[in-house]
Amino acid sequence: MDSSNLDINHFNILGGLSVQKQSDSDYVIALAGNPNVGKSTIFNTLTGMKQHTGNWPGKTVENTQGYYKLNRQGYILVDIPGSYSLMARSAEEEVARDFICFGNPDAIIVVCDATSLQRNLNLVLQIIETGKRTVVCVNLLDEANQRKIQLNLDLLEKRLGVPVVGTTARSNQGLDQLMATLAVSLKKPTPESIIEYPEYVQQSIAKLAPLIKPYTGNHLSAEWIAARLLDGDQSFYQSLTDFLGLDLKEQTAIKNTLKEIKNNFRKSGITQLELEDAMAEVFVLKSIEIFQGVVKEPAIPSDKKDRKLDKLFTSKTTGFPIMFLLLLLVFWITISGANVPSAILAKALFGLEDWLANAAITIGVPTILIDMLIHGVFNVVAWVVSVMLPPMAIFFPMFTLLEDFGYLPRVAFNLDRLFKSCDACGKQALTMCMGFGCNAVGVTGSKIIDSPRERLIAIITNNFVPCNGRFPILISIISIFLVGSTVGSLNTFFGALILVTTILFGVGMTFLISKILSMTVLKGVPSSFTLELPPYRKPQVGKVIVRSIIDRTLKVLGRAIIAAAPAGLIIWTLNNLQMGNTTLLNSITSLFDPFGKALGMDGAIIIGFILGLPANEIAMPIIIMIYSAQRGLIELEGAALGQLLIQNGWTWVTAISTLLFTLMHWPCATTLLTIRKETQSSKWTIISFLVPTLAGIIITFLFNSVVSLFF
């Protein structure tokens, strides 16, 4: 076979995404690196995009691409998930590895943390070994400076044999030079690996490489592939097979040579384990060798401040109280801050509705259309916006500040013991935190969990964390029924306290259900895992607020509106179709009444949750609409809303039952679709639907049975 004929189209490009080039001459550049080294910041600054960054491993779980132009040359930058090694352990690391190795990027920028360069060099050396064009970006120079770490980047460049550029991405320093260096390096030959395996390994690679070359052409380094055939990473081999479209180890010449090599090893008394150790250690030892002389660190570790903060956030005495207080603080600020803007927004939007309706009448739009589109669709959308926007605009920035600061991995560190006792993974705490914002995000984020079994547990139980769409229901029920409707700081404080208790109950259910899953359908023992506790970083308050509002709030809101608009149409139709002397909506409601009553609620509440499938935030408005029998959702505030509910038979038992059912029922449509996408399985999607639903039914039923014994 003549390898010079091998065109790239001959291979199956992997990497889980199709790169969208604007022109054929565009270069595709992968941004790789360890987790939490500032890849996303570099990506955002260069491409002007608003990819959210977070100070914890696993932030970038999906590939994101953006465009950069320099001297008329276009570059597609691909921000890939952080990884410690090309020996992938989690699904997200596999995504990163597949893109670097088999996604056919023209070059790879490996971003490193200047404060932990030695560890970062391991990945740099692995990527250089692949034979792809590599530019090393040593980021976070400002932090290194603060810690009095001195770096000699010229020496590093000399030792690595690839260009090295120092940057401080947060303040946009060095990024122009990074791209200029990249442009130059694209015209130069690909780098040579500087890794020297032990002699016996080198000899084996030399035997295998010429046999591999005909299958890889110039697209993959044959020496690098030969080394991988020896160290035997199964997941890597699978991707290689997919990329080549053939099983390399089954090709006669390679098969025989491999056999011969293994035989020789056996004769010389070299076990596979010794071989693999030697091939892993050579990277670490080379990293140490390069590191020495390049980096001068102060004699005493320079992370005193971080360790002090860790003592505060993770010690036996203060770890849990601080976690509780932070949760309480976040919700207290959210509740007390959201009240007024919510009311103002509602007033404005419903005023707009009347104005729109009047204007439509004036220009002669048919009444049925006005009813349907303005009092139907617009009305529901107005509800969703006024109920959701203010709490989200307060909650997300606060949450993002905690995230950027680096607090979330500490939560995982504190809670891991509990997850372990449920045979689950501590990183599930991180996916739960994502769930507060949006359960669909929590489900996608579960890719950070190494073990597929533990990842499924995290996916199925994510719904026990109330998302931002459910907070408004919880908050309004709590403020109307459980703390009185007057707005005072003491009341909002109690409101936040009850909300946090509800959330903690959800967390407790997460543990319980995780344990039950581990004992039944997802049997297994907790797997090994490593959790990095990154340095604390001062959040960039201004950027965080802007970014979390643009990036998260508007995105989530947009999705809610897309779901709410058609729901508005359905609700309007059901409420306007007469069946005998009642509406279709009312007759369906009475159908569900017995079921609702058994769970301490009623038919209207159940219908609210069912029609709230597209977006939870419309559940409460639907319930109110059924009660008030008005043709369209109406705006009721505080006391008036409370009265309406009481007139319809609500008691504190109804309130608590609804609270519990809000916390535990089916995931919303977006989340279900995401679960389907992530698990690639209808079975697990159905289980994810059933588990929280059954939990909700059982818990509310038990609650009502117990209550009826006493009252």
Add this chain to the structure above:
Amino acid sequence: MTEIIPLSDLMPGSKAIITGLCAEGGMRRRLQDLGFVEGSEVDCVNISPLGDPTAYRISSTIIALRREDADTIKVKITPS
């Protein structure tokens, strides 16, 4: 000569040198990738409120390991 103990027995505040690794499969390689190789210095930084996992400093980074995983790393305490 100091005796060899599992890393999980290292108390917060003390330092040690890694003498060997017993972890298997993917976890062995991951630990190696993070710098847990023979001859590297590691120190115990702090223990989680519930007693497990424990945070260690390795290659200037902080990595938390569960007791079972720290058990597989053998170390020799360096006198302070």
